[in-house]
Amino acid sequence: MKYIYSLLFVTALLTSCGGDKKKSVEDIIASDNIELIRKKKAELDATRQEISAQLKQLETKIKELDPQEKVPLITTFKTSETVFNHFIELQGSVDTKENLVIYPEFSGTLIDVYVKEGQDVTKGQLLAKIDDGGLSQQLAQLEIQRDLAKTTFERQERLWRENIGSEIQYLQTKSSYEAMNRSVDQLKDQVAKTTVRAPFSGTIDDVITEKGSVVGPGQSPLFRIVSLKNMYIETDVPERFITSVTKGKEVIVNFPVLNKEVKTKVRQAGNFINPANRTFKVEVGVDNNDGSIKPNLMAKLKINDYINENAILIPQSIISENAEGEQFVYTITEKSGELAVAKREIIKTGRTQGDYIEVTSGLKSDIEIVDEGARSVKDGQQVKILASL
Incomplete structure (x- = not known):
């Protein structure tokens, strides 16, 4: 459209330059004749006004014939x-409540190791044995003495019921027998500490100390046992969500490395706000029936904090x-x-x-x-x- 307008304008200018008017604008300007220059300007102004009026008429007719020409x-x-459902997106890492390094409770030589790395064990299963330093023999002797004390007490008790003997004899045998029982129980506890058992069912991830090593309580790690059943993810949530991210809220967990997504819920929401970063802890439980989710695996969490x-x-x-x-x-x-x-x-x-x-x-x-x-x-x-x- 603008091209048509420009063409009409140029045509009018050319038409207006006839006879004496055939002189170009450059020639008139070069003549330095002020009257001639003013006359030429007036002619061009009149021509421009006439063309402008004609253009408006054309535009009006175009709109009349095509009213939708400029409709968006x-x-x-x-x-x-x-x-x-609105979700906040956070990151966290996988952990397990049952990831434990086992230490001995008794000092001595590790005389037997009954498991190897990667072996599945059940709760209470015997893992290793520490030399008890003769405690077993002491226990056997003490049990013999206890049996004797028991027999003496039972006989004195029968006599006491038949009103034979003194009360002090009865009480002395009873006290002696009870003291021997306590001594046997204490020694049994000591002997039990020479055996190392699995605290829960899981997998022996690492055998740290080999057979024949001298070990001590709290100093010599023996095994690392891990269970992949009770898995969870812990993450830090900004404090502004403390009223909307609560226990039971829906969570979508994505494991990028595994290309796996699971739906779960907030298992626990902390009540303490960390003053260093103004966040609180949230724990999300994760089912791991196939065992593919491992401790310290990175996860992306989408926690549902709002529903309309x-x-x-x-x-x-x-x-x-x-x-x-x-x-x-x-x-x-x-x-x-x-x-x-x-x-x-x-x-x-x-x-x-x-x-x-x-x-x-x-x-x-x-x-x-x-x-x-x-x-x-x-x-x-x-x-x-x-x-x-």
């Missing part, structure tokens, strides 16, 4: 209520903002076939999830909104709808 083309969609059962969601890309900082979108009114009028609606928004945002006020369900082309529309402008979703 848009697409629309209708709002609807949907369930909106009747949310209105719209794409963030269609929202504009005015000079006052208010957000708005365009809705469709006065619809007639493919033509309609765009109306600006001020809205307020809430949480976002991906490319969509929650509208908290300003829109209701089943309202038609401008989608593609929203940035080129003005309030009250006529638009043409290409597609409606």
